[in-house]
Amino acid sequence: MASLVKQNQKIITPLLWIIGLIVLVALFAPAIAEQRPARLVQSGITGLLVGGVYSLIALGIVIINKASGVFNFAHGWMMLFGGFMFYSFFSVANISPFAAGGLALLTVLLAVTMVGALRALRDGRTLLVAAAAVVGVTLLLLVPIPMLRGVVGAICGGALIGLAVERFAIRPLIGQPLFAMVLMTLAASELLQGITQMIWGSVELPLAVFSPLREMGIPTPFRFEGTGAFEGTIIVRTELLAAFILALLSFAAFVAFFRFTSVGLAMRATAENQKLAQAVGLRVRVILGVAWAIAAVLAAVAGILQGGATSLSLNLPLLALRAFPAVLLGGLESVPGALVGGLVIGLVQEYANLLFPGTQAGTELAPYVLLMIVLVIRPDGLFGQKRIERI
Amino acid sequence: MSANIRPSGVFDTSYGQDISINRTRGDKWLSNGLLIALLLVPLLTAEGPLGISLVPQLWIGLIIRIAIFAIAVQGLNILIGYTGQISLGHAAFMAVGAYTSAILARELGMSFWLALPLSALFTGGVGLIFGLPSLRVKGFYLAMATLAAQFIIPWILRYPLEGITGGSRPLEVPAPSLFGLSFAHENAMFYIIIPLAVIMALAARNIARTRVGRAFVSVRDNDLAAELLGINVFSYKLQAFFLSALYAGVAGCLLAFESNSLSLDKFLLDRSIEMLAMLVIGGAGFPLGPLFGVAFVNLLTQNIIPSIIPSVKGVLPSLFPFLNPINVDAALSPLLFGLALMVFLIIAPRGLAHRWEILKISWKLRPYSH
Numbered sequence: 190m191a192s193l194v195k196q197n198q199k200i201i202t203p204l205l206w207i208i209g210l211i212v213l214v215a216l217f218a219p220a221i222a223e224q225r226p227a228r229l230v231q232s233g234i235t236g237l238l239v240g241g242v243y244s245l246i247a248l249g250i251v252i253i254n255k256a257s258g259v260f261n262f263a264h265g266w267m268m269l270f271g272g273f274m275f276y277s278f279f280s281v282a283n284i285s286p287f288a289a290g291g292l293a294l295l296t297v298l299l300a301v302t303m304v305g306a307l308r309a310l311r312d313g314r315t316l317l318v319a320a321a322a323v324v325g326v327t328l329l330l331l332v333p334i335p336m337l338r339g340v341v342g343a344i345c346g347g348a349l350i351g352l353a354v355e356r357f358a359i360r361p362l363i364g365q366p367l368f369a370m371v372l373m374t375l376a377a378s379e380l381l382q383g384i385t386q387m388i389w390g391s392v393e394l395p396l397a398v399f400s401p402l403r404e405m406g407i408p409t410p411f412r413f414e415g416t417g418a419f420e421g422t423i424i425v426r427t428e429l430l431a432a433f434i435l436a437l438l439s440f441a442a443f444v445a446f447f448r449f450t451s452v453g454l455a456m457r458a459t460a461e462n463q464k465l466a467q468a469v470g471l472r473v474r475v476i477l478g479v480a481w482a483i484a485a486v487l488a489a490v491a492g493i494l495q496g497g498a499t500s501l502s503l504n505l506p507l508l509a510l511r512a513f514p515a516v517l518l519g520g521l522e523s524v525p526g527a528l529v530g531g532l533v534i535g536l537v538q539e540y541a542n543l544l545f546p547g548t549q550a551g552t553e554l555a556p557y558v559l560l561m562i563v564l565v566i567r568p569d570g571l572f573g574q575k576r577i578e579r580i
Numbered sequence: 581m582s583a584n585i586r587p588s589g590v591f592d593t594s595y596g597q598d599i600s601i602n603r604t605r606g607d608k609w610l611s612n613g614l615l616i617a618l619l620l621v622p623l624l625t626a627e628g629p630l631g632i633s634l635v636p637q638l639w640i641g642l643i644i645r646i647a648i649f650a651i652a653v654q655g656l657n658i659l660i661g662y663t664g665q666i667s668l669g670h671a672a673f674m675a676v677g678a679y680t681s682a683i684l685a686r687e688l689g690m691s692f693w694l695a696l697p698l699s700a701l702f703t704g705g706v707g708l709i710f711g712l713p714s715l716r717v718k719g720f721y722l723a724m725a726t727l728a729a730q731f732i733i734p735w736i737l738r739y740p741l742e743g744i745t746g747g748s749r750p751l752e753v754p755a756p757s758l759f760g761l762s763f764a765h766e767n768a769m770f771y772i773i774i775p776l777a778v779i780m781a782l783a784a785r786n787i788a789r790t791r792v793g794r795a796f797v798s799v800r801d802n803d804l805a806a807e808l809l810g811i812n813v814f815s816y817k818l819q820a821f822f823l824s825a826l827y828a829g830v831a832g833c834l835l836a837f838e839s840n841s842l843s844l845d846k847f848l849l850d851r852s853i854e855m856l857a858m859l860v861i862g863g864a865g866f867p868l869g870p871l872f873g874v875a876f877v878n879l880l881t882q883n884i885i886p887s888i889i890p891s892v893k894g895v896l897p898s899l900f901p902f903l904n905p906i907n908v909d910a911a912l913s914p915l916l917f918g919l920a921l922m923v924f925l926i927i928a929p930r931g932l933a934h935r936w937e938i939l940k941i942s943w944k945l946r947p948y949s950h
Contacts, residue, residue, distance in 0.1 A: 260720040288902065358922055365929040367719055368666050372860045375853045376921035383915020387896075390907040513724055548739040557728035564713040564725050 209566075220544045227421030232539040234425060240535020241433035242495050245440055246512035247519065247527035249487035254521055255460035256480035257359055260513070262374040264488055265506025266381035267350050271489020272496040272505065273389045274346030276396055278330060279339030289330035289342075290323070296345050297322045299352040303478040339398075343489045350381070351485025355478050378506070391503055398497035399428045432494040439490050443483070444524060456480055460522075511538070511552070514560035520573025529571060534559070587944050601785065618643070618774060622767040640766050642882070646874050647777040648834050653858050653870035654784040655827025660856075661865035662788055663820035664800030665714055666722055669729030670855050673825045675847035677703040677832030679737055682753045682842050683744050692756030692763075692837055700829040706733070707825020714817045718803070730849050738844060750843040753836045769838050780830060785867045787823065796820055800865075854881075857921055863931025872932040885916045892916075 221229070246264060253261045261267075278284060301309045301319045309315050329341045358377045362370055403409050409427040447453035459466040459476045467473050488509075495505060515534040519526020534556050542551030569575055592598040602608040622640055626633035656670050680699035684690040690698075713725035737745050745751060755764035756772065763769050787793050795816045798806040807813045836842045854877065862873020889912045897903045928935060 254720075260723065285902070361926045362929060366864070368660055368856070368860060368864060369925055369929045371666055371668075371720070371723055372853075372856055373922065373925050375856070376918045376925065379853075379914045379918030380922060381918075383911045383913075383918055386911035387903060387908050387915060390904060391910060510727070513727070517721065517724060549735070550739075553731055554735045557731045560724060560728045561710075561713065561732075564717050564721060564728075565715075568713075568717045568721060 244531025703829025
């Protein structure tokens with residue numbers, strides 16, 4: 190029997206897939222048939238748009254996993270921290286120079302001491318560049334253009350958190366058992382929760398990033414009237430659409446960064462093999478720090494976009510947990526996988542909400558059920574590398 | 581491992597002596613004495629039969645809480661410490677045990693003594709289902725699969741089973757009784773929970789020393805090598821999941837009957853994280869680890885952090901004027917807990933029990949302890 194299965198694996202595997210698909214369709218067909226076609230289209234569009242932000246979160250998680258080999262369970266709180274950072278510099282009229290200077294100083298300090306404090310101090314040129322960076326960033330944070338201020342603040346805050354977590358939480362645990370690492374990122378998320386709650390409180394804050402769109406005369410929301418079989422109104426929220434487009438643009442920007450810059454090349458080399466990367470003269474420690482900083486900035490961008498599309502609240506970190514199924518679906522090492530996974534999770538979430546109304550099925554259940562299915566059927570994800578183990 | 585180091589002058593003359601848990605007379609006196617002293621504690625409270633308040637009543641609740649979580653974390657220790665499979669869904673398994681026993685008692689009128697083993701076995705079965713992905717994945721992937729359990733199980737309890745679980749409303753649980761004796765008071769529950777905790781701890785200790793336990797450890801150390809040695813890795817992984825969920829089920833059932841009321845927010849992700857923290861702080865893979873960890877984390881979250889908060893609360897807003905004092909109050913406990921965990925993980929990533937072992941060895945080998 191076993192040999193028979195093995196010989197015909199090429200036929201049996203697709204067969205199993207097809208049977209699974211048929212069962213799935215048969216299970217959900219009655220529920221889907223009950224829905225009006227317009228509602229189905231509506232959920233599909235909303236799902237795709239929501240999925241954009243998931244993709245961005247997933248990309249951050251993939252980057253960290255490729256660099257440090259860690260699942261960053263603190264990603265959601267990094268996201269909220271970045272979003273709140275943006276809020277502070279975007280919405281508050283007069284920024285205290287001390288707060289701006291302190292933020293700039295801390296970030297640059299962490300960045301400069303990445304290779305070691307002493308080496309940074311001995312090098313006069315590094316010190317000069319660092320001092321210039323502090324002054325420059327502080328001035329940027331004080332410029333009276335809210336959007337610029339907010340973006341610089343969020344990037345700065347994101348990089349600060351990413352570098353700090355890498356330095357003080359992940360690096361000391363290299364070589365320790367896996368569960369220590371899991372617990373460490375969870376502990377970091379507790380700590381970030383405390384810091385975020387302490388500075389901004391637990392209230393829901395609206396983030397008016399996309400309000401300029403309305404002033405530009407773009408209708409909010411877009412409405413499409415369907416006819417015939419698709420009778421009904423399809424509503425596309427402008428904020429969601431803008432967040433989706435910006436998410437895809439940032440995704441593309443970061444992919445281009447990895448593809449076409451020398452830092453990106455160094456990061457890819459390090460992800461491939463840390464020892465070899467070190468052997469050809471790359472500073473692996475710096476690259477790991479940069480990877481965490483980039484991932485945290487991505488999280489901050491996702492936080493801003495999600496905050497603009499809905500609002501900033503303590504629910505945002507739960508959203509990042511739903512990006513983990515997206516990561517695993519796409520494949521842990523795969524950047525295009527993050528994009529596809531994110532979009533699929535968005536779709537699954539919206540359709541589950543449509544089919545099982547009133548039960549939070551989309552946000553609390555469907556992504557995790559999908560995760561279980563992926564883990565059992567195809568643990569490497571759609572685009573992930575096959576893991577080969579040796580003793 | 582250090583377990584074989586004896587004080588000088590103590591020799592084994594039989595295999596029975598070699599594997600006994602209390603090897604020396606001192607060990608025996610110490611463990612029996614501690615157990616008896618513990619069982620005497622409720623008699624010395626203000627609400628005890630003697631009516632003398634030598635021990636504050638608060639301690640009873642604290643000890644019960646520690647004992648219940650020690651049972652749950654023992655289960656986690658079997659899974660993580662011995663078998664090396666990470667679980668982030670332990671609180672959800674506790675919820676299964678708690679709700680199963682509560683429903684058995686409420687809907688079927690079953691007594692506590694029957695509901696306890698049934699709910700434990702049922703929870704073990706649920707654990708098997710969520711252990712299935714361990715066939716193909718491990719490490720962080722498995723952490724994700726169990727995280728899925730942490731979301732799927734409460735969802736099922738909350739929405740499809742709302743009719744019998746009450747959804748997000750609290751559920752009342754009748755107090756256990758035996759031959760007409762009611763165990764409604766916490767001093768009485770003490771005498772159910774503590775012996776059970778001791779039995780479960782001894783069972784966990786002994787499971788680790790059997791063929792099954794050694795198979796668990798070999799799976800943890802290298803599953804491919806274990807498979808080459810002829811160990812059925814998948815079967816043992818599933819057994820570990822079953823046992824771990826069974827322990828969680830017992831703990832959940834005790835929690836339900838102890839507090840007489842049950843609500844789902846006792847079993848959220850935070851609780852799973854807290855239990856993982858207990859295990860890692862205590863020392864995963866050490867028999868005493870869960871006890872150390874539960875006691876320490878309870879002390880940290882219930883006593884140490886609340887006592888630090890008032891002093892920090894005054895200082896922080898004066899140092900950083902942009903902080904709102906109201907926010908500081910709410911945020912300090914997660915902040916301090918996270919900070920303590922991180923510091924602890926960096927200083928002692930192998931846990932308190934590891935330190936304790938080192939201490940014990942250096943004591944037994946004195947004055948040549950290095």
